[in-house]
Amino acid sequence: MSGKLWGMMAGMVEDEWLWGWDATPGIVSVWAEPDGRAFVWRRLPESGELLREDVRFRPWLVLSNLEDLEHLGPRLRPEREGPAPRRVTYQELSGPGALRFLIRAEDGRALASDVLQGASRRLGRPFANLRDLSAETVLSLPPEEQYLTASGRTYFRGLSFEALHRLQFDLETTGLDPGKDRIFLIAMRGPRGDTDVLEAHGDGDAAEADLLRRFVERVRQWDPDVIENHNLHGFDLPFVARRARRLDVPLALGRAGSPGLRHRPSARGSALGRGAERNADSMRRARYTVPGREFIDTLDAVLRHDFSARDLPGHGLKVVARHFGIAGPAREYIPGARVHEVFRTDPERVRRYARDDVAEAEGVARLLGGAAFALARMAPRRYERLADAGPATGVLDPLLVRAYLRSGAAIPAHEGGDGTAHSGAALHLFATGVARRVVKADVASLYPSLMREYRIGPKRDRLGALLSMVDRLVDQRLAAKKRAKAAPAGSTERHENDALSSAMKIIVNSAYGYMGAVGLTRFSDVHAANEVTRRGRAVLALLCRELARRGVTLLEADTDGVYFAVPEDWREEDERRVVAEVAALLPRRVQLEFDGRYAAMLSHEPKNYALQSHDGTLHLKGVAFRSSRAEPFGEAFLRKALRCLLAGDVAGVRDVYVDTVMALRRRRVPTTEVAAHVRLTKDSAQYAAVRERRRELAYEAMLTAGRTSWAAGERVRIYRAVGGRAGLLPEPAQDDVDEDVSAQGDEDPRDYDVEYYVRLLKDTFAARLERGLTPLDFSTVFDDPGQPSLFTPSLADSRPILTVVQAPPEDEPRQESLGG
Template sequence: MTIPRDEWLWGWDTTPGIVSVWAEESGQATVWRRPDGGALLTERAKFRPWVLLSSVDDLRAAGVRYQHDDGDANAPGIRVRELAGPGALRVAVSAERWNVLETAICRGASKRLGQRITRVQQLPRHERHVLPPEEQYLVATGRTYFRNLAFAQLQRLQFDLETTGLDPRVHRIFLIAVGTPHGDVELLEARGQDDHAEADLLRRFVTRVQQLDPDVIENHNLHGFDLPFVRQRAKQLRVPLPLGRLHHTALVERAAMRGVSSDRDGADERRVRLIVPGRECIDTLDAVRRYDFAARELPGYGLKAVARHFGLSGPARELIPGDRIHAVYASDPDRVRRYAAADVTEVAGLARILGGAAFALARMAPRRYERLADAGAATGVIDPLLVRAYLRAGHALPAHADGDGTVHSGAALYLFTAGVVQRVVKVDVASLYPSLMRAFRIGPVRDPLQALLFLVDQLVEQRLHAKQRAKEAAAGSDERFTQEAMSAAMKLVVNSAYGYLAAGDGLTRFADVHAANEVTRRGRETLLLMCRALAERGAQLIEADTDGVYFGVPDHWSEHDERAMVDTVAALLPPLVRLEFEGRYAAMLSHEAKNYALLTFDGRLQLKGVAFRSSRAEPYGEAFLRTAIARLLAGDVIGVRAAYLDTLTALHGRAVPTVDVASRVRLRKSPEAYARSRQQRREFAYEALWQSGRQQWAPGDRVRVYRGANGTGRVIDEVEDEARLDHDARDYDVAYYAALLRRTFAARLARAFHAHDFDLLFADAEQLPLFAPALETIRPVATREDDVWQLLEPEPLSTTGQT
């Protein structure tokens, strides 16, 4: 039978409107559907749990009888299907129940390996491939989520907790804000301050979720705080928590890279997230991180900051410091109610703005929607698509395997000019590495079906189609939103194809460092060809990498001149490699590769790279940088000096709030782990916790630490919003932060000036040289990196060995 290759991308079962799937090891699957966005339907189906193995040796060692798999889902006993091709995982084994299958395999493996094996996952990775039950079901049936369903047709609920503190072992929930699928906000409040009142609040919350029956539950940091907190409080108060659609099934743990510790004390380093069977739990923090990984434009990842960035909140938005919410509730409950209502309203808006990509991916990849929302695009999206494609084609899969020691050559990145350049253009090499893979048919050697290249081809075409349909749709319409989300999802996966190919240490089953190095070789070749052509036509090259090229243009050029030159250069590139005019800017500060600032023609400042935007950086320094860079790029050198002196004055007068000199740190060690390593190396953040009287924390917690006036570390508990603490002592070390301002933040402007001019601009007012030149004479500079520019020169012809 010939299998249509489109099924590799979309699956083959066209059942519409699936909004959630829950499968169990018993071979029972429950599927919830909302065809055309209407009433919810519940279906139950049988499936055969399955696993891929390298051989049937363990079944034979166990003395288990098995038969050929003829595709009958109701067939009894253990069934085996031999797969074609050279792959190592060449046997698909299934049974009516998972425990029957696992027991047989583990019994044989124990005999073969001479040790007790109780889980299939304990077998060497190159001998097996195991999926969670829901993915077994989706791969086997060819089903996917959300066919013929728009994002707006999902029933989405948001909830946010207000608690007396951050530790669910000792603190309580006193208010729960609920955003309903109809767009309303409901506030559930505890009717007292004891166990009975909180237990009653939890029961009312569970009842309301069941009544509203959402397909999706959303919040910001849902998996890091709200769900774990609710579960812990319900456990301590002995309140059942049937938040899902299967009332007999409690919340379920799953392993996750970004989750909470499986035990609150942090002794177990395993990270988990909680599943609500029958509903998809979406954490908008995942969407924010994924968005900013590409855009690099968000001011932070907290809800309030992101909501302001996207225009979801206004100046009247209620702000309360996190550790003051309960106290404010006691004296002004309406203020806290407004605060909580705004939280769920903003989460609903944020999920709609950023959630479309995961929604679109769920239409393709055989995974639950919530897993695609937090998965990496390579192992989380591409790998499931390839596994399904190979099994659908009846071909054996390659196993994960270590490389042969060949070093990956890495991506191309060139910094041609550092400093300040006026009138700058950016051109984008659209998906350079995937385009080169397509143009020169470069794929992994262990992919005989060329499935990866096929998926890349299809995804690029789907993206172009979606972009065109988005342009044709009305602004603000569901169709525009759907197509833009599809385009974003396709771009995300396409751009990860090269990373999937280049992954080392056996991280992906089709990794091929030799193929990846050929892609990067052609990438460097293409980038240098393009840069050479731009320079020959009058461009002042600044920076070039796989994301595109920045270059300066002559003052007298018009936008038409810029676009005409780009079109000319684009015609010189290999087929399928597209050069697009992406933007033009009034000025650019190039600090180092991938770290720069841009000033738009309408006066907006864009900062890129960790040198200018870092979650660990002290806010007072970043605020100085934004002001100073904006003035620098506008040609106001005196204004740069003024920004520096103003910041020093604010520090010395203690006008800078303490939170603005604190560095945001994520804790990676438990208290016990740090105590064990403390004698070898003392770390400022943990010492600050101890010196501030904090003895308990969990890995993954975030705190802000600062240096006190006596040099010791101090802690400000993480406050997501930017409200200021009423009792701010401002007891920080002024001299330290004044020195840090010059040493760390002002230093990022050093490439913009000659050394003596930089020293003058950032000298203390009392330490200026007696005969210092006037500040008005200082001009920003740009410096060519000559060793990089030499790469553009034609290589000399060698006469060695020629006749």
């Protein structure tokens, strides 16, 4: 066979590993049952017509040996003899992997029962679920993933994101407790963009039950492939389910099977209710699902975006919509706690508010949901599961399992490692304080690039599947980026290729972390990960040395890139030239690119900094400047003070500080602005057990407000009141996670401990600016305005400072620096 033909065949195999091998187009949902029935809904790309296919598949699992099936006797036969009634077949997979017997049967439940019976006999104790067996002895997947893995099918082949029939809905409720509060309005946006607002015609059970029935009927009429909303799994679906159960209303939201919602395990499930009722709620660890439709929570896409970009001021729907320009200028805003009150006096205003909510949910889903849509074209999982999956165990593991089974190869079991620690990524802080004329040079996917350059992959991946996938994804991502750039702005083609590029980037960038996650991923290899880390450190040291040689001031460097300040007389072409010169010295597949230029930067700590663009836009990075727990008044102060500091206006920082202190002391700051948004880590019983030894503000606030029971995981807004008391504020509406709700109206007590928050302002928020000022200037700027001194130094001539804290890496032989 010629080398060219062999290469073509190898490429086809690798594409099958990555994309599957069944070209069936238009799959929009898959539902499978353990008894071997699978239901496949397809939307024809040409006409948009929806079809349903009912097919049979043979449920399967992978075992390390056949010992637990020996009791089947002649019913256990080699796969080559073919299926037969009640027959269980096995296929021995090749290679050294621990999981080496692929077992198939007509019915998955019966197969699981057979294995559990054998394991119980062998180990002398009962087992009720395959999850109770060691992961070293069995691999068992949900029925849908069994079907998709075995068939080589994936979602959405030949479909664009716009071809999906998507529906958004949003609840308006009288409160946040489904045990006592009601749904009084449901806004809906249909697949064609038409909106409808359903309302309860009265205040009793019958009116709410009628509202829920009309909601279910409208879903069935519009027949969407996907149902979306923001915090859908954290609030809307659990609330609907609880109210429907209480009112005995069947929730027939699926396309097949018995009415009602089912649930699936999930790391981020809902936590509704209070006390014992809340603790018992299984939805704390699960999400709802139905046959034939996919539930997509836009909060998942927002969290995924912010994990990498770190550019969002919050994660609530309205905050995100404003950030991305989705919110219209006439958008209606109502504080969440007042929606029902406003509805009683001005229902049309609430209807506008609800319509805006579903329109923004659609916009966020369209803008940020493309990556999960593209991942569903690759990985053998339901679309809704990929939308909230982690890239390692949720995407790479399914891809690798499919690749190994397609190749007839035995699969490694999870291993705990040999005790070798995973060495951390390289990170350098060269200077702290305020720098001007700042440039960022971006290192594109450093670790995956080094894996490719030096062919570093997991030792147990004998097929080389992980490296092959990274290779092909990088090449295909570059092609997708090129197509996106060539497509007209705002076009479907650009959106699809941008989404495809983002999805591929997610997988590529997770490959290094996948290798280092000992015990968590199937092909982990800490030694390979550490070798990548070593080479990464050498590359980073090289580019820092070479940049410093060219006259720049290094500020910070990590595996994402390098920030540096340039001389005052440099122009942009000088900045780009230097980056290009250093890029030429790096390994072939490592790309260093000019990524941006900024007017100024405050370097505080590693990965904690503030950048100001030349147009005045402020970018904050790290928990020192952005934290979901931070009090809003402090963050508002910090943003104003940073603008002054980065502009060189030290006296202006003083003015902002004085204004904030005086606003606190005159109680012009609403209580919501001093409240912290915290997640409880102890339930009521756990706190009661330690309360005598240590009292904590969050839990004391619950008790002071009359809350005697709560569950771990609940989010609350607390503040310190006068006299050391703990205060509790009502939560904002659940679709506004992390929403900054500053209006409390006339009911705001403003009973917070003023001097406590003045100290917090200086000790916590002002401290973020300390590295940008001399000790004398810092003391002067943040001197208590209520205690003026006759000898206060003038700030007229004060300027921010920059302090070098680490020299550039010393010269090393180039071969060693590259890890050769």
